[in-house]
Amino acid sequence: LMDSGNCVAMISSDAERTFVSWPGAESVLTPDMMVPVQVIPGDWVFTSGYTLSYPGSREALAAWIDALPEEVPVVFDPTPVIAEIPRPILERMLARTAWLSCNADEAAAIAGRGDAQTVAIRLLAEHCPKAAGVVIRAGAHGCLVRLAEGGTHAIPGFAVSAVDTNGAGDTHIGAFVSALSRGLSPCEAARYANAAAAVSVTRHGGSSAPTDSEIQEFLSHHDQGTIAHGREDATAT
Structure with a gap:
C-alpha cells in the first residue's frame, strides 16, 4: 500500500497558477492494473504526459496504448512535464496519437521552435504520422488547428475576466474530445473547447469544467453579442 501523492496549486493575482507536487500511489501503474480497463467501439482514449513522466507507470501505459486496436483514437497531451518523459516513450506515444493537444512550449519541445503553423506542420510530418491533426493552445487567443489533410485554422478565444486558470487546459482537451466524439468538425470542436x-x-478551483448546457449557453450568448467581455486572460495553456 502507498499513500496518494499531493499537489499544492498556487494562484497569483493575475490568475496564473504554479504547482508544488510530490507523487504517491498514482505514480505506479502495472500491466495487471490495466487488464480491467476495457475499450469498446466508439471509445476515445486520452493520455496525459504526467503518467508517462513517472518511472513506475510509463512503460505499462505505453505498452497498453501500443496494444489498442488501430480504430481506437488516442488523444495525447504531453503536459508541462514533457521534459521528464524519456524521448523513446514520447515518440511511441506520438506515433499512436490521433490528436495531439499541447501549448506552444510543449509543441516546441517536440518539434523545435518556430511560429505555431510551422511547428504544427512539423509535428504532423515528423512526429505524429497517424494523427488527424494537432491543436496548439494559445490561452486567451484561442488555439490553432492544423489538419493532416491540409489546412491551418486559427480559432479565436473568448475574452473573460479570469480568476483561476487551474484546470483550463484539461477542460479544453476534454471538451474538444467530447465534441469530436459527437460528430462536430475539428474547427467546431475547437471553438466549443475554447x-x-x-x-x-x-x-475557482481545478474542477471547474462547465457542463455541455453551460457551454452551449455561453456560445449562444456570445453569438448574440450579449456576453459582457472583460480583460483577456489566459484560458487554456
Missing part, C-alpha cells in the same frame, strides 16, 4: 476553457477560468 468556450469551455473560457468559462472554466471564471471559476
Whole structure:
C-alpha cells in the first residue's frame, strides 16, 4: 500500500497558477492494473504526459496504448512535464496519437521552435504520422488547428475576466474530445473547447469544467453579442 501523492496549486493575482507536487500511489501503474480497463467501439482514449513522466507507470501505459486496436483514437497531451518523459516513450506515444493537444512550449519541445503553423506542420510530418491533426493552445487567443489533410485554422478565444486558470487546459482537451466524439468538425470542436476553457477560468478551483448546457449557453450568448467581455486572460495553456 502507498499513500496518494499531493499537489499544492498556487494562484497569483493575475490568475496564473504554479504547482508544488510530490507523487504517491498514482505514480505506479502495472500491466495487471490495466487488464480491467476495457475499450469498446466508439471509445476515445486520452493520455496525459504526467503518467508517462513517472518511472513506475510509463512503460505499462505505453505498452497498453501500443496494444489498442488501430480504430481506437488516442488523444495525447504531453503536459508541462514533457521534459521528464524519456524521448523513446514520447515518440511511441506520438506515433499512436490521433490528436495531439499541447501549448506552444510543449509543441516546441517536440518539434523545435518556430511560429505555431510551422511547428504544427512539423509535428504532423515528423512526429505524429497517424494523427488527424494537432491543436496548439494559445490561452486567451484561442488555439490553432492544423489538419493532416491540409489546412491551418486559427480559432479565436473568448475574452473573460479570469480568476483561476487551474484546470483550463484539461477542460479544453476534454471538451474538444467530447465534441469530436459527437460528430462536430475539428474547427467546431475547437471553438466549443475554447468556450469551455473560457468559462472554466471564471471559476475557482481545478474542477471547474462547465457542463455541455453551460457551454452551449455561453456560445449562444456570445453569438448574440450579449456576453459582457472583460480583460483577456489566459484560458487554456
